Amino acid sequence: MVNMLGAVMILLASTLAGFYRAKQYALRPRQLRELIAALQRLMTEINYGLTPLPDAMGKMGVQTREPVKTLFLHAAKQMEPPLGHTARESLQSGIEQAWGKSAMKADEREVMLQLSYSLGTSDRQDQTKHISLAIQQLMHEESRAQADQMKYERMSRSLGMLVGALIVILIF
Numbered sequence: 001m002v003n004m005l006g007a008v009m010i011l012l013a014s015t016l017a018g019f020y021r022a023k024q025y026a027l028r029p030r031q032l033r034e035l036i037a038a039l040q041r042l043m044t045e046i047n048y049g050l051t052p053l054p055d056a057m058g059k060m061g062v063q064t065r066e067p068v069k070t071l072f073l074h075a076a077k078q079m080e081p082p083l084g085h086t087a088r089e090s091l092q093s094g095i096e097q098a099w100g101k102s103a104m105k106a107d108e109r110e111v112m113l114q115l116s117y118s119l120g121t122s123d124r125q126d127q128t129k130h131i132s133l134a135i136q137q138l139m140h141e142e143s144r145a146q147a148d149q150m151k152y153e154r155m156s157r158s159l160g161m162l163v164g165a166l167i168v169i170l171i172f
Contacts, residue, residue, distance in 0.1 A: 014161065022153045028145040035108070038063070046131075060072040091119060
């Protein structure tokens with residue numbers, strides 16, 4: 001009886017791990033689309049709305065879902081008067097805060113870190129160019145994420161269950 005319970009627990013745990021991994025593959029393209037849309041709106045706010053960077057980032061945070069929401073809201077809060085950090089420090093802090101909650105990978109993180117070095121240091125037109133470059137790079141990463149999702153999402157679910165079954169067979 002105890003052996004059977006242990007086998008069921010092993011099978012359940014490995015299946016859940018496979019489903020979690022598959023969920024990560026599904027979330028990554030969605031989160032990248034959300035980040036791209038937020039950056040496009042940020043570019044519009046900076047370019048046409050003439051909104052100051054902290055206010056524009058705050059707006060982006062309110063309009064988006066997690067983990068992009070955390071990134072922008074944290075960055076906006078860091079730039080406000082009591083703290084008064086630079087745009088680079090604030091965005092990097094927001095990235096650190098939000099990245100653990102996201103399904104995005106190191107490549108996307110690097111794109112955002114590169115953007116943080118140029119954001120807030122030049123005029124609107126230059127910032128727009130840097131944001132456009134970041135959007136293009138993130139679009140490329142999104143297409144790679146969609147390809148990975150198609151390849152690995154279903155396989156991860158199946159593999160989780162099969163590895164659990166293998167462990168159960170080897171133990172008993």
